[in-house]
Amino acid sequence: xxxxxxxxxxxxxxxxxxxxxxxxxxxxxxxxxxxxxxxxxxxxxxxxxxxxxxxxxxxxxxxxxxxxxxxxxxxxxxxxxxxxxxxxxxxxxxxxxxxxxxxxxxxxxxxxxxxxxxxxxxxxxxxxxxxxxxxxxxxxxxxxxxxxxxxxxxxxxxxxxxxxxxxxxxxxxxxxxxxxxxxxxxxxxxxxxxxxxxxxxxxxxxxxxxxxxxxxxxxxxxxxxxxxxxxxxxxxxxxxxxxxxxxxxxxxxxxxxxxxxxxxxxxxxxxxxxxxxxxxxxxxxxxxxxxxxxxxxxxxxxxxxxxxxxxxxxxxxxxxxxxxxxxxxxxxxxxxxxxxxxxxxxxxxxxxxxxxxxxxxxxxxxxxxxxxxxxxxxxxxxxxxxxxxxxxxxxxxxxxxxxxxxxxxxxxxxxxxxxxxxxxxxxxxxxxxxxxxxxxxxxxxxxx
Amino acid sequence: xxxxxxxxxxxxxxxxxxxxxxxxxxxxxxxxxxxxxxxxxxxxxxxxxxxxxxxxxxxxxxxxxxxxxxxxxxxxxxxxxxxxxxxxxxxxxxxxxxxxxxxxxxxxxxxxxxxxxxxxxxxxxxxxxxxxxxxxxxxxxxxxxxxxxxxxxxxxxxxxxxxxxxxxxxxxxxxxxxxxxxxxxxxxxxxxxxxxxxxxxxxxxxxxxxxxxxxxxxxxxxxxxxxxxxxxxxxxxxxxxxxxxxxxxxxxxxxxxxxxxxxxxxxxxxxxxxxxxxxxxxxxxxxxxxxxxxxxxxxxxxxxxxxxxx
Numbered sequence: 001x002x003x004x005x006x007x008x009x010x011x012x013x014x015x016x017x018x019x020x021x022x023x024x025x026x027x028x029x030x031x032x033x034x035x036x037x038x039x040x041x042x043x044x045x046x047x048x049x050x051x052x053x054x055x056x057x058x059x060x061x062x063x064x065x066x067x068x069x070x071x072x073x074x075x076x077x078x079x080x081x082x083x084x085x086x087x088x089x090x091x092x093x094x095x096x097x098x099x100x101x102x103x104x105x106x107x108x109x110x111x112x113x114x115x116x117x118x119x120x121x122x123x124x125x126x127x128x129x130x131x132x133x134x135x136x137x138x139x140x141x142x143x144x145x146x147x148x149x150x151x152x153x154x155x156x157x158x159x160x161x162x163x164x165x166x167x168x169x170x171x172x173x174x175x176x177x178x179x180x181x182x183x184x185x186x187x188x189x190x191x192x193x194x195x196x197x198x199x200x201x202x203x204x205x206x207x208x209x210x211x212x213x214x215x216x217x218x219x220x221x222x223x224x225x226x227x228x229x230x231x232x233x234x235x236x237x238x239x240x241x242x243x244x245x246x247x248x249x250x251x252x253x254x255x256x257x258x259x260x261x262x263x264x265x266x267x268x269x270x271x272x273x274x275x276x277x278x279x280x281x282x283x284x285x286x287x288x289x290x291x292x293x294x295x296x297x298x299x300x301x302x303x304x305x306x307x308x309x310x311x312x313x314x315x316x317x318x319x320x321x322x323x324x325x326x327x328x329x330x331x332x333x334x335x336x337x338x339x340x341x342x343x344x345x346x347x348x349x350x351x352x353x354x355x356x357x358x359x360x361x362x363x364x365x366x367x368x369x370x371x372x373x374x375x376x377x378x379x380x381x382x383x384x385x386x387x388x389x390x391x392x393x394x395x396x397x398x399x400x401x402x403x404x405x406x407x408x409x410x411x412x413x414x415x416x417x418x419x420x421x422x423x424x425x426x427x428x429x430x431x432x433x434x435x436x437x438x439x440x441x442x443x444x445x446x447x448x
Numbered sequence: 449x450x451x452x453x454x455x456x457x458x459x460x461x462x463x464x465x466x467x468x469x470x471x472x473x474x475x476x477x478x479x480x481x482x483x484x485x486x487x488x489x490x491x492x493x494x495x496x497x498x499x500x501x502x503x504x505x506x507x508x509x510x511x512x513x514x515x516x517x518x519x520x521x522x523x524x525x526x527x528x529x530x531x532x533x534x535x536x537x538x539x540x541x542x543x544x545x546x547x548x549x550x551x552x553x554x555x556x557x558x559x560x561x562x563x564x565x566x567x568x569x570x571x572x573x574x575x576x577x578x579x580x581x582x583x584x585x586x587x588x589x590x591x592x593x594x595x596x597x598x599x600x601x602x603x604x605x606x607x608x609x610x611x612x613x614x615x616x617x618x619x620x621x622x623x624x625x626x627x628x629x630x631x632x633x634x635x636x637x638x639x640x641x642x643x644x645x646x647x648x649x650x651x652x653x654x655x656x657x658x659x660x661x662x663x664x665x666x667x668x669x670x671x672x673x674x675x676x677x678x679x680x681x682x683x684x685x686x687x688x689x690x691x692x693x694x695x696x697x698x699x700x701x702x703x704x705x706x707x708x709x710x711x712x713x714x715x716x717x718x719x720x721x722x723x724x725x726x727x728x729x730x731x732x733x734x735x736x737x738x739x740x741x742x743x744x745x746x747x748x749x750x751x752x753x754x755x756x757x758x
Contacts, residue, residue, distance in 0.1 A: 003548055006544065006547050006548055007548075010544055014533075014536065213533075217532070217533065217534065218529040218530055218531035219530070219531040219532060219533060221500070221525075221527040221529060221530070222526075222527060222530060222531075222545070222589075222592070222593075223548065224500050225498040225499075225500055225520060225523070225525040225527075226520055226521075226545070226549055227548060228517075429500070429501075431529070442462050
């Protein structure tokens with residue numbers, strides 16, 4: 001069997017057989033799915049029952065919202081009591097001590113100027129969720145607005161026609177399919193960026209550790225008397241890369257299963273808040289079903305995402321990015337004797353990678369910024385940045401960016417592997433001293 | 449026929465010359481001792497033979513062919529700095545190394561079983577290296593080095609880390625491999641094993657070969673007509689009898705009589721010495737003092753270094 005295949009096989013099997021790999025592969029998706037669903041639920045639902053006391057000293061709101069509706073026998077449209085939120089009105093301001101001892105959990109205090117400027121004091125026993133605060137605020141806003149319209153003798157309909165907001169309906173002529181959801185699509189790409197970023201880091205460091213292990217174990221000399229250092233380095237990089245891909249594929253499969261199972265446990269999807277579906281689908285690591293998308297307005301943009309392009313680009317940048325960074329990690333491993341010495345060289349690898357991640361995040365907020373074009377082309381940042389750009393789709397006017405970026409990544413990979421290979425073959429036989437940058441340069445130029 | 453020939457090898461690392469015009473030839477079936485102080489250049493030469501690095505100048509020939517990548521499968525190398533994958537199982541690891549040396553999985557398994565039985569270590573197959581003692585791991589390492597029945601075996605300090613019993617086991621295995629036709633390059637500082645095992649040696653000092661030949665040739669080269677003479681009679685008479693014609697190195701009483709070490713200057717023979725002594729003393733025994741490899745090593749290195757210093 002080809003020696004490089006033997007090395008790939010060993011590197012792969014040793015790692016996938018490890019307990020830590022099996023546990024992470026099984027638990028990863030569960031943790032992810034659980035965390036995500038949990039986080040969304042915590043954010044959306046505040047199970048605490050709130051009883052709000054609205055102190056309305058002039059009694060304007062009490063008349064408008066309670067008394068008038070009671071008199072007419074109609075149900076009041078605002079300040080409706082719900083399962084988690086009930087309202088009580090009074091004109092008498094309590095002391096803090098009285099509030100503390102009362103059954104009210106929240107207290108909104110209006111004063112004479114509040115009716116005009118809307119500034120109210122808000123006393124709480126425990127801070128409610130943002131969602132509950134928003135609801136109270138919206139009810140008060142609407143109520144005070146109506147009171148002011150009446151006070152100034154305006155007609156409500158006239159007021160409504162005067163008070164009109166502005167809506168910008170986006171039509172991207174370059175990307176007609178994307179409609180107004182460019183930002184959301186970029187968000188999908190950002191999910192892929194996150195995965196590439198994570199895998200390059202986790203598995204790149206494993207390559208580095210593997211090299212250091214062989215050096216400190218003194219096994220390296222035995223192996224390179226049988227294979228060329230370059231074969232060993234490439235075998236290690238490819239073997240570990242395959243471990244990463246395996247873990248990723250298993251995560252996708254298990255996440256799908258986990259989401260379905262969790263969905264079943266929680267009941268039908270109708271009970272799941274609308275944007276939760278969106279969250280689950282928007283995150284590629286967790287998967288999701290397309291039938292949910294079609295019925296769900298907030299996630300309909302997912303149909304606009306160029307999935308085939310995105311998956312192809314993902315595989316290309318995942319593999320290209322990993323090979324590029326892993327060979328740098330391998331060179332660092334060869335240049336040092338122990339883990340702690342790696343700090344000297346690590347910034348070279350971590351800074352561009354983290355920077356690419358930051359650019360991606362920025363691009364998500366500003367999808368068509370020039371920053372994205374520049375860092376999408378540069379090989380050290382492109383694997384992470386290009387995911388966001390690809391998710392927004394390519395067209396004839398900007399597809400050159402993708403082509404240049406891919407060609408540069410291939411070129412950079414070949415160049416980096418060559419340089420790393422030269423550092424590696426000398427470094428693995430150097431013991432007991434920490435290499436300086438000057439020495440590394442000498443190693444690159446050694447012949448023979 | 450020579451299994452290995454290194455011709456005029458030169459190798460330099462950023463200003464430091466590791467090997468300067470080094471030539472050695474290793475005859476088929478011989479044990480060749482590669483000797484020299486630490487840092488002399490032995491490991492550099494071994495790495496070149498193993499194609500871990502290449503020479504700046506010079507050539508290496510293996511079995512009459514210029515050294516090429518395929519030859520690594522015919523060479524077994526046990527480096528001084530050696531180790532194994534601690535987390536891997538013994539059997540898996542041996543299979544891996546054997547296949548890297550070109551054996552098929554089937555061949556490797558059969559040969560390993562044979563070696564494991566001979567060393568009585570069948571039970572180790574599924575153990576992890578980290579669960580073995582240092583000596584046990586060394587045995588496994590030795591097996592992985594010789595498993596593919598290399599034509600040339602390069603052993604760098606093979607006995608270090610072994611207890612006397614296991615060192616003897618390894619020594620016997622080396623001799624068995626030699627009898628089966630393997631050629632062995634033995635790099636060691638243990639001069640006792642050099643005398644015992646080696647047919648030829650090369651002494652490298654400060655990047656150069658300063659001494660080479662068969663062990664007997666080297667020893668002959670360092671013989672300087674010094675004799676150990678056991679005699680009975682007065683020690684003072686010996687000194688008087690010798691006069692200035694012979695160099696008395698030492699003269700001490702022994703359990704059975706007196707013992708003197710005497711060097712005969714060039715141009716004179718043992719008979720001349722005996723003729724002088726027999727007049728006044730009774731000679732019990734006469735033995736030539738042949739320097740051992742340890743003394744030769746020290747002498748050769750010191751002489752070379754002193755000559756360079758001048």
